[in-house]
Amino acid sequence: MVASSSSLNAAVVDWYALHARALPWRRDSTTAWHVLVSEVMLQQTPVERVTPVYEEWTSRWPTPSALAAEPSGEAVRAWGRLGYPRRALRLHAAATAIRDRHDGVVPEDVDELRALPGVGEYTAAAVAVFAYGHRHAVLDTNVRRVLARVFDGTALPAPGLTAAERAQALGVLPDDRSTAARWSIGVMELGALVCTARSPRCGVCPVREWCRWYDAGRPAYDGPLRRTQTYAGTDRQCRGRLLAVLREVEGPVGGEVLRAVWEDATQRERALDGLLDDRLVALVGDDLYALPD
């Protein structure tokens, strides 16, 4: 396997050079701040839905300082329907930290990146690699799936990221920084376009000849079950409904407007309390609510 790594790497790098999508965050003019914005937006949200919001955000807030100068509620409003709006709040907090602690420049160091709100292991590595060209293993769900199939012969990786996976990813990472960066983005793109979760296109896969999963006849996933997330009727849906009201109006809204969008009073109040706790919503008067400052 080690002996074939370089051809595997080359196959992916070459494939990416031919098939990479022209995504907005892959332009020559893209800054590290833009990369950070795109990565946070892409956490659990599909590319097609991120694209228009990314364009609006980067045009309106071209630098961390520009975003930090605005109320956090504006970030939440501009987040639109991307989902998980705490990400907008954290991006605003990250922008503030970058302005205050890093002279307005997105840090290159993964540990400094990880210290930013909303930036975890994946996002820190992604910014270090895609924005700055550093050499790090980038392990998102796409990469994990490709590696699981090629090296372990399993349809999907286990639910949690393991130390063994990190070691495996480092083991196949090319030594040369520039090549490593192209491999990292390439294997991720391969997972997004070819080695997909539902219907992998093995017929056009550039690494099929090295794939244990393909060799084994593409056996179904038989590992521990992932818990399926219900949504209808949950607190999450209720929170989403309440926040949508506040996003769509200019100023504060009275509690009666919020009461109108969710029947169950107990759940509605629990959800609103949660939003207040999370600082996604602010209480600005007697029974009066608004997006935060």
Place this chain on the structure above:
DNA sequence: CATGCGTGGCT
């Protein structure tokens, strides 16, 4: 390590 956290499209 398990859980909560939005939203919408696809099979």
Place this chain on the structure above:
DNA sequence: TAGCCAAGCAT
């Protein structure tokens, strides 16, 4: 059609 899935993070 009801899950399943989508460039995770924080606690």
